[in-house]
Every structure is written in C-alpha cells, then in structure tokens.
Amino acid sequence: MPFFYGIDYTYVVYVLPAIIFALYAQAKVQSTFARYLEVPNSYGFTGAAVARSLLDRNGLYDVEIQMIPGSLTDHYDPRSKVLRLSEAVYGSSSIAAIGVAAHETGHALQHAQGYAPLAVRNALVPIANLGSNLTWIFVIAGIIFGLPSLINIGILFFIGAVLFQIVTLPVEFNASNRALAMLSGEGFITKSELKPVRAVLSAAAMTYVAATIVAIAQLLRLLAIRNREE
Template sequence: MIFDQYTIPILIVFVASLLIQGYLSRTYGRWGNVRNSRNMTGADVARMMLDENGLRDVPVQMVPGQLSDHYDPIKKTVNLSEANFTTPSVSAMAVAAHEVGHAIQDKINMPALVLRGRMAVPLSIGMNLAPLLMLAGAFLHLTGLMWVGVIFFGFAMLFHLVTLPVEFDASRRALIYLNERGLSGATGEGQAGARNVLTAAALTYVAGFAMALLQFMQMLGWANRSND
C-alpha cells in the first residue's frame, strides 16, 4: 500500500516543490534589494491601488513574518509582511499589488474566489482527516471508510485546482496596474522583476496542485485495490 506507481512521481514533485521554494526565496530576495521606479513602499502601492479601485475602506496592515502577505476576505484587509509594508522595492511593489488584486476579486465577487472561500475551512479539515481515514480503513479492512477518505481528499484536491485561477488572475491584475501606472519603470527592469517574483510565487501553487493530484490518484488506487 505504501509504495506503488505514484511513489516516484510524488517524490519528484516533492523535490521540485523544494526547488521552487528556493527559487522563490532567491527571486524575492534579489528584487527585494532593487528599488522600484517611484520609490514607493508596498503599503504605498497597495493604498494607491485600493483607492483607485474604489476600495478606500479596505485598510492595509502590517503583519509579522516573511512572505506572510495575504488578503483577508472576512475582515476585508490587505495584510503585508513587515519587509513589503515598509520597503520601496520591486518585490514589495509586486506582492502588494497582487494582494490588492485579491481585494478587487472580492469586490466583483469573482466566482472562483467565492468558491475557494466557501471550501477553505471544511476542506482543510477533510484533507487532514483523509489520510487517517485511509489508514484506519486499511487496518480495519473497512473499504467504505477508505472511500470516504478518498472523497475527502478529492474535494481538497479541487480546492488546490480552484486556487490556480484565483492566484493567476490576481497576478495578472497586479502586472497590468503596475505597468499602467508606470510603477515598473521605463527601462522594463522593474517590469521583469515584478513578473519574475509573481511567476515564482505562482509556481508554488502549481506544485501544490500537482502534489495533491498525485496523492489523490494514489489514494484512489489504494481504495480500488482494497476491493479485490
């Protein structure tokens, strides 16, 4: 049950995920040392982008941690890590614009964002329970319990899938805004830097979905074999 045709692909994706995380750290660090063309902090960029999109009531807050930036659709706040909140770098500019992209999605009720929000809590619970249900079902020879685990993890895998268009769209909105407002610079260096930062971040979501899909296929195979 532990080793099958999905074991090696899962290990490959796991290693790829580590490499992608390293790439994100290097890319973010490189452009975190390059000032953007307007010398605006991430907080400045976020505030300007929010105001210009009719979101003046959405506050921009500083939160602890590195790359802990996120938009909270419940509290309606854009939360930036300390470095991105206070630094006038290309990385801070790109990350801040990306998070505001999520705020804009929330404003227009983007279907994928709404669906992801509704799925988040129950599916995070289901994803944690799925492996336990699979193991319990295998140990107790209860095929039905294993299939419940498969279904739980299947929905969790769909959560990763829905996340992809949400993140890609937020980055698209960010890059369009930065280019239209000239925040990327006339030489194109800042534009390339912002795109590199957001692309590196997007790859982490792609790797997350690939891992979830392979694990789902593996669990599906285990459940099928339990019927034999």
C-alpha cells in the same frame, strides 16, 4: 502489510516527484524574492504605499492595510477586509515589495468585484480543511479493518482539498495579471521594471502550481492504495 502511511512504493511513485518539484518551486520563489528585494523601484514607492494607492483608486477605502511578521506571509483577508503585508514588503521600496503588494491588492479587487473563482475557493475552504484533517483517518481505518468503503470516504474528503488547490490557480494567476496591469498602467513602474516584477509574480505562481501537483499526486496515491486493498 505494506507501510501504507509512510514511505512505501505509492509514496515513491506518486508523491516524491511532486515533493521534489514543490521544493524547487519554493526555493525559486525565495531566491527570486530575495534578489529583487534588493532592487529599488524607480519612483521609491513602498509596498504599503502602492497597496493604499491602488485600493483608493478603485474605491476600496474601507480595506485596511496591516503589517505582519514573517517572510512571504502576505495575504488578503476577505472576512475582515484587511490586506496584510509582511515586514519585508510593507515598508520596502523594492521591486519585489511593490509586486507582492499589488498582487494582494488584486485579491481585494477580486473580492470587491465578486470574482467567481475566488468565491468558489472561499466556499471550498471548510471542505478542504476537512479533507486535510480526516482523509488519512478514514484511509488508515479502512486498511486496518479491511473496509475499502472507509478508504473511499477518505478519498472523497481529499477530493475537496484537491478541488481547492485547482480553483486556487486561476485566482492567483488573475491577481498577478491585475497587479502587472495596475503597476504598468498607472505609472508605478517603468517599462524596464515590468520584467523583474513579472519574474517575482511568476515565481510565486509556481508554488501554487506545485501545491496543486502535490495534491493530485496524493490523490493518485490514495487511489492506488484503495485498489491495492480491494
């Protein structure tokens, strides 16, 4: 029996190229973030100040801003209406910091305005978690017991995880577009700073593209395994 749960030909053919691209995307976002973390914005705004101002200008006074540890751990929690900024973003007045802060503010605006793709993504979270946790249990059991039907159940679970990644793309792209529009349109950056802010957000977006490619590659691998076992 092939080494179906580790590195076999299906992993090399389908997943390994996607993993390599994901590693490149991660290195790209880290290097771009680090580069522009050293470049101060012209007006001296901190990430927290930009987020608070943008939230207030859009009437989101009830959204709290918190500082959290870690690097690139910034996120918006729609359940508690809390915008969490990493230490490197919260108090920094860099180009990278205000770009990330505005991006996360974009997610808060999406939530407040009922942005449909965000609602769909949030609804897919439990399905995606199930897919990530249960897929390989069914796939391995199907191979051990010679039951392709179990593999098919595992694939159905994983399809939910893939859909979550796909729906995440428009959510993230829209948040970045909102960030660029707000920063440039409301006087937080100069015209010359628009390009570096876009570079930071584009690099971050690449990681979501990479995650989607990895998920699709994993799905193709599962289908190949299923076809091999039939």
